[in-house]
Amino acid sequence: MARPNSVYPTELELQILKVLWAAEPMTVREVRETLAAGGRGLAHTTVITMLGTMVEKGQVEKLDPVQGKAFRFAPLIGREDVSKGMLGDLVDRVFDGSAEAVMLSLFDVADLDEDELKSLRKLLNKKMREARS
Template sequence: MARPGSEHPTKLELEILKILWEESPLPVREVRAKLESEANRPLAHSSVITTLNIMYDKGLLRRRKAGKSFLFSPKVEKDQIAGGIMGDLLSRLFDGSPSAMMLNLLETTDINSRELAELRKLITRKAKEQS
């Protein structure tokens, strides 16, 4: 029995989206070349075509005919995808607690002083918005 489709992009789909968020529209051959060079992910041309078409069917990409090939571009924004994945992680792993999620992140990663300053600014802004 086939595995049900994921509501979030797969690892390969995310790699493709990252490429297309940086530069688009791109034909299959350029997406494949960037997967090999930037993501160190060698794939057959047919595998890339199949994945791009699946992403199109899922509503993640746009495509338009250009000569004999298609040009692909993202249909979704990075923030939209990140929000969905983060929301899923928040609910499934941290029982909906943003503070538990942030505390885990702070405890398990190396954050430099510049990033901490940015977090303080965001927290201050959010606190003011709720006052």
């Protein structure tokens, strides 16, 4: 039985989106080369197929060639929207909607240095002030 389509990008779709978010628009060749430079070597046809699927899903758009015959692709969904959606889904499914449980788990698995902890404290204090207003 086929896996149902997810509203969120798959692992490979997310890698491609990250490439496009960093420097868009890009041709298939540019996407493939950037993925390969990051350690994810894929066949040219695989990248073509993935980008076509992502166009169908509304994740990227196919732009007309500027010169020559190479189409370019640009993201239609933003990094922030994707990250908020995926994180919200994770919080709901794994932590039953508990932000506190997420934070406790984060402290258990992440190696946070003193600067990161100070930054998190500032963010928490800001959120507390906002909640009081």
